[in-house]
Amino acid sequence: MAQELELSRMLREEENISFRRKLEITGKLSLPGILAQISEIIMQYIDAAMVGSLGAAASASIGLVSSSTWLAGSLLFASVAGFSVQVAQAVGGGNTEKSRELFHQGVIISMLMGAFLSLIVIIVSAYLPAWLGADVSIRPDASAYFRVYGEFLLVRMMFYLAQGMLQCTGNMRTPSILASLTCLLDVVFNYFLIFPSRTVGLFGRDIPVWGAGLGVKGAALGTALSFAVCAVLMMYAVCVRSPVLAVSLGGSWKLQKNDLTRAVKIGVPMALEQSALCLAQVVSTAIVAPLGTVAIAANSFAVTAESLCYMPGYGIEAAATTLVGQAIGAKRKDMARSFAWITTGTGVAIMTAGGILMYFACPLVFNFLTPDTAVRALGVQVLRIELFAEPLFAASIVATGALRGAGDTLVPGLMNLVSIWGVRITMAWFLSKTLGLPGVWIAMAVELSFRGILFLIRLKREKWLTLMDPAV
Numbered sequence: 001m002a003q004e005l006e007l008s009r010m011l012r013e014e015e016n017i018s019f020r021r022k023l024e025i026t027g028k029l030s031l032p033g034i035l036a037q038i039s040e041i042i043m044q045y046i047d048a049a050m051v052g053s054l055g056a057a058a059s060a061s062i063g064l065v066s067s068s069t070w071l072a073g074s075l076l077f078a079s080v081a082g083f084s085v086q087v088a089q090a091v092g093g094g095n096t097e098k099s100r101e102l103f104h105q106g107v108i109i110s111m112l113m114g115a116f117l118s119l120i121v122i123i124v125s126a127y128l129p130a131w132l133g134a135d136v137s138i139r140p141d142a143s144a145y146f147r148v149y150g151e152f153l154l155v156r157m158m159f160y161l162a163q164g165m166l167q168c169t170g171n172m173r174t175p176s177i178l179a180s181l182t183c184l185l186d187v188v189f190n191y192f193l194i195f196p197s198r199t200v201g202l203f204g205r206d207i208p209v210w211g212a213g214l215g216v217k218g219a220a221l222g223t224a225l226s227f228a229v230c231a232v233l234m235m236y237a238v239c240v241r242s243p244v245l246a247v248s249l250g251g252s253w254k255l256q257k258n259d260l261t262r263a264v265k266i267g268v269p270m271a272l273e274q275s276a277l278c279l280a281q282v283v284s285t286a287i288v289a290p291l292g293t294v295a296i297a298a299n300s301f302a303v304t305a306e307s308l309c310y311m312p313g314y315g316i317e318a319a320a321t322t323l324v325g326q327a328i329g330a331k332r333k334d335m336a337r338s339f340a341w342i343t344t345g346t347g348v349a350i351m352t353a354g355g356i357l358m359y360f361a362c363p364l365v366f367n368f369l370t371p372d373t374a375v376r377a378l379g380v381q382v383l384r385i386e387l388f389a390e391p392l393f394a395a396s397i398v399a400t401g402a403l404r405g406a407g408d409t410l411v412p413g414l415m416n417l418v419s420i421w422g423v424r425i426t427m428a429w430f431l432s433k434t435l436g437l438p439g440v441w442i443a444m445a446v447e448l449s450f451r452g453i454l455f456l457i458r459l460k461r462e463k464w465l466t467l468m469d470p471a472v
Contacts, residue, residue: 017335019342026342029322032176033167033315034350038308050190051219052370056297058216059370061141063300064134067285069149071278072121075271076157079113080106080164082267085404086259087245088168088322092329096244100251103165103238105259114157121150132282133289134296141216148217152224155231162234167318168325169244174237176315178230185226193218266409273413280420287425287432288440295437297370298378302441305365305383309354313394316347317401324405333465340402340459347398348391355390358383382441389445392452399455408464415458419451 010017052059083106090099125147129139159182163175196213199206212218239247288299320343327336358365362383366376403412424447431439458464 019338022335022338022342023346026316026319026323026339026346029170029172029319030316030343030346032172033318034312035176035180035315038312049369050187050194051216052297052301052372054194054215056293056370056372056375057138058141059300059375060134060293060296061129061138061216062145062219063296063303064129064132064138064142064285064289065146065149066300066303067278067281068124068128068146070281071275072117072149072153073156073160074274074278075117076110076114076153076160077164078267078270078274079110079157080161081270081404081409082106082263083109083259084161084164084168085266085321085325085407086262087165088325088405089329089407091169091244092326093331096249097251099169100245100249101256102259103245104251104253105255105263106161106165108253108255109260109263110157110161111154114154117157118150118153121153122147125150132286135289135293138293144217145220148220148224152227155224155228159227159231159234162231162238165238165245166234166242168322169242170322170326171242172319172322174241175234178234178237181233182226182230185229186223189222189225190219191222193222262407266404266407269410269413270404273409273416276417277420280425283425284428284440287428288437291432291436294372294374294378297372297375298382299437299440301366301369301375302379302383302386304369305358305362305379306386308365309351309358309387309390310393310397312354313347313351313397316343316350317398319343320347320398320401321405324402326405328406336406336465337462340399343402344395344398344456344459347394351394351397352391355387359387378437382438385438385441386445386448389448389452392450393448395452396448396455399459403455403458403464406464411463412455412458415454416451419447419454423447423450 051062083102086102087099087106090096090102125143128146129142134142163179166172166175192210193212193214194216195211195218197211198209200209201207214221238245285296285299288295320340323339323343324336327333327339362380363376366379370376370379400412403409424443427443427446428440431443433439435442
């Protein structure tokens with residue numbers, strides 16, 4: 001039996017599943033995602049180091065628009081989730097015909113959404129750095145980076161769509177391999193696009209190496225091209241190779257009102273939530289920007305360094321969505337409850353361990369990321385403040401995935417909004433006036449802890465188990 005259908009068969013046919021086996025299933029689905037996220041972060045470290053070698057201003061120009069790129073990316077992800085969650089539930093219920101119909105509708109809506117967002121980003125790119133109050137010296141590079149991001153947004157949309165669909169059928173391995181390949185290609189493309197032509201010493205000989213010398217714009221283009229290559233491979237995997245969703249297996253391409261309504265119920269709250277959260281990040285960036293170039297660069301590098309701790313949580317989050325979604329589709333709410341808590345506990349354990357390691361290793365990490373001693377010192381200081389919040393941050397990440405698998409996105413979205421706007425932004429604005437960048441990160445640590453508590457309470461109350469009956 002195909003790997004993608006093994007989990008759904010087990011949920012439908014096996015009455016009692018031991019805790020040990022549940023833990024094994026969780027690990028089997030989570031590990032590829034965790035490894036992919038770790039490899040992605042390692043590549044991001046190398047990417048950041050490449051740009052960092054150009055100086056603090058180059059790093060600051062990318063850091064300035066990073067929250068805006070997250071905003072656009074999160075809207076793409078929300079559009080995908082509206083259909084991928086339904087696919088997980090359809091596969092869990094054994095209705096593969098329905099899963100293909102949902103995939104086809106997801107392709108149509110995602111292409112329209114991606115094209116629309118691409119146009120918006122391209123238009124906004126010329127004005128965004130000024131809106132954020134950045135120093136005039138870094139505005140051109142920041143605008144160029146954001147524009148290239150927008151020009152390839154539709155490519156990212158197809159990548160995320162295929163990735164989400166494969167994961168929700170239970171295939172975590174292929175998306176993880178291709179996500180890692182994306183990061184590797186990013187480094188390769190950046191190597192040639194960021195730096196000018198030069199000679200490199202190899203085995204005692206000087207080897208000429210071509211380079212475009214595009215600087216910050218080259219970093220954006222390198223990332224975009226890596227996504228373009230792997231988006232083609234990812235779509236091939238889902239459209240041709242998938243035993244569940246392959247186009248050759250048939251299925252209607254007609255948009256269906258009930259499916260679109262369910263996609264809206266799942267995706268729109270996520271889109272609104274992520275828009276508000278990322279706008280909060282933009283506001284946070286605007287709070288940091290007046291603190292100077294060193295603060296902007298240190299903030300950007302600290303976010304990059306911290307990601308090694310929290311990105312494994314997102315690998316487990318994807319597994320949580322699949323496990324809970326398929327359990328709901330199989331009408332096994334007992335399994336949905338169990339997998340929600342097992343995945344959340346796993347995420348907390350892994351991210352806590354990562355936080356402890358990073359606390360001691362972060363000076364070495366910043367030595368790798370940037371040669372600027374002032375940026376290093378400030379980055380280490382602020383990152384160590386936030387690391388105390390990693391356990392509860394993990395709970396919020398993985399619980400979000402579990403709740404999403406059950407179609408519960410509205411209340412979690414509201415909880416996120418209350419947390420980040422009511423706690424983080426308010427505290428950051430006041431604390432930055434007296435404490436500078438450390439004040440911003442104190443606010444972040446407090447808010448992440450508060451958010452984690454909210455999500456644990458939501459899981460415990462279990463209202464999410466009765467919200468939406470899967471259309472399988």
